[in-house]
Amino acid sequence: MDKRQIAIVTDSTADLKDEWIARYHIHVVPLDVIFGEQVFQDRVTLAPEDFYRKLDETDLLPTTSQPSTARFVEVFSALCAQNYVVIGIFISAKLSGTYQGALTAATMVQGDITVFDSTTTTAALGMQVIEAAKMAEAGEDKNAILRRLDVMVGHMDAYIVLDTLEHLHRGGRIGGAAKFVGTLLQVKPILYLKDGSVDVFAKVRTTRKALDFLVDQVAKVCDGKQNVEIFVIYSLGADVEGYVATVSSRIPHATVHTTMIGPVVGNYAGSRSLGLVVHVED
Template sequence: MNKIAIVTDSTAYLPTDTIHKFGITVVPLMVNFGQESHKEGVDITADQFFARLASEKSLPTTSQPSVGEMVQAYERLLQTHESIIGIFISSNLSGTAHSAETAARMVEGDISVIDSKITASGQARLVLAACEMIEQGLDKEAIAAKLNAMVESIKAYFIVDSLDHLHRGGRISGVSALIGSLLQVKPILHVQDGKLELLEKVRTRKKSLARITELVKTAQDPNKHLTLTIVYTDNPSDAAEVAEQAKANFPGASISTAQIGPVIGTHVGPGLIGFIYDQQ
């Protein structure tokens, strides 16, 4: 019997080869166009989603996995593993972690649930760290403790192309959305205590990118290694260009790009560029 299984949800946006390599179980969230529901990463890809989003008049909605789906995943894994570590999207962004915790109390087994307080590549970073620690032979308690410490070190800044999706999703007030549209503001968002919040309003995209670069530079510890992921929605060429700029701005850092998929894309809309980083 294997010792520790890793479970996460689809908003980590892990590459398929990574999922297979480490045997990660991914429980999908749902994106809903009217009465039509799709499992993220199973029934609909990111590219398919953003292509459809461009032609839809109504904003899609999202929904979390049910407690029953979590129970099924746990029970299946406990047949072949001694324990489970679940790493999920911030509980302030989705109810997924709450479903995972409820399911854990319903199943007889050794299960630890980690609230990542982040999503996308920040969540993926925790999942990969857990897999690496399993390979190193650490026990579940040691891994969970290290993951909870890492949670506090992962930071994120996002630039959204439009305030419209945030407004329609109830994230900001109508007045703020109107002012943003009139002044062509490119808002900078950040994740604070697991919540997506407005940090600053900057007039142009170029200035917004310069500002988040400055924020990361200010926070950078020369004695630690910086791991930075440029996340994007439907704009891979923009992300590649920003990544090249980041390599010049952060020499020695580990820099990559990663696409954000349907569930998070529903709330932030097309054209997003973000920096998700941590230092170890």
Template structure:
């Protein structure tokens, strides 16, 4: 039976115990405050990042892992494994998957790169599925086929306090036309084919969250199991409240809560609440 390694990037925001349990390799992205650069998940915590973000006059930037870092990760893993599966943040949100693909062409060995077309808990869901299938003894072809199928089913809807961070980071198309007009609106954004897009304009935060819950219900397939993660940035109390509401709305679903880290936080800013879900 072939031995398969899993590599991902830091924006999956996997718990440390999960990383250790499955031996997952995590390549960090970088957050840059002026001339200072920090490795996500290594140099400071999400809470430390959001505390600093609140005091900074200039927004930080982010950068992807270098091709060289990816090459080193692959070469190390292939010393003890027959194959590597890499699962990375959407190529529409970061150049990380491109770096991973370039590195794969430079290394002699069996390497498959998956563009998750998502990030955060959606990306983590793919990683965990791959790890579980490896534990079950399934081969690489079956794992890759399953992941490619799941990529097309994972959905994400969220609201942010302000579009400023997304606009300045160039992450939302057409945001420049919306900045001035949405001061009293809590827009719902979603991930469509790996891109962040404006989905709908709703007048209040409460109505936006109710609308997202309705969207999940509309897309619900009663013959499949719903896995839903409530994601947040610097607002754990809000996330806890929304999680309890989601449990009431979807009593038979698997529902968890997860904090987004510095890289995604750089682009969405404080106050985010989101629903990332899939059905299998």
């Protein structure tokens, strides 16, 4: 009997480039992005660049919504009908109901479906998805892939330096007084994504100092490690090429990639934000 093939499914918050999706045959279920009465499918009917333009042009605070159960059922059913073993890797359950929605959908479809909580999002989720897809392509079985994902979860960190406090304020994450003082003093918060939740890692005055501080912190984590992979994540208007050069100079043994931050994180980050997602193993 031939070994059944494995299909990898994720959601659009993984911020995967189209060429990676095509190269590794990844199936992406989009979240919805809502501007007032307009509903868009993330990266399907609304590109990240257009999201940031709309964000800057409107006073409306956009929201994001998890995919419907029906959307998951459609994807899972199509793959199971082709006799695939399905592994779904999704945004942290603490950040979105997407993971729970996928679990519910999996119970409604006849087939071998495993739903995995990445405990993260953006490029940190994307790294897990690409690794799983590479392993599936190489013929590894489901259990080996899930064991590898468990290891990766414990060796990943994600940080983002915000250019403005405006979107945190509009989203209710900080008060008006904090926004005023922070803006006056040019305070740039560095957000940290770990164990499924987002917290403030540090507050540094000026963007340049915050970005340099972040590289220094990551360089310490990577020091003496051989297997270092870094994603520079960015939103529209950020000097991504300049930051890639800085990161590559400070951490020359790292493999450095880039990807644009999608709406779920971008909703609070806003334009001109930069961050680092780091995967380090001995």
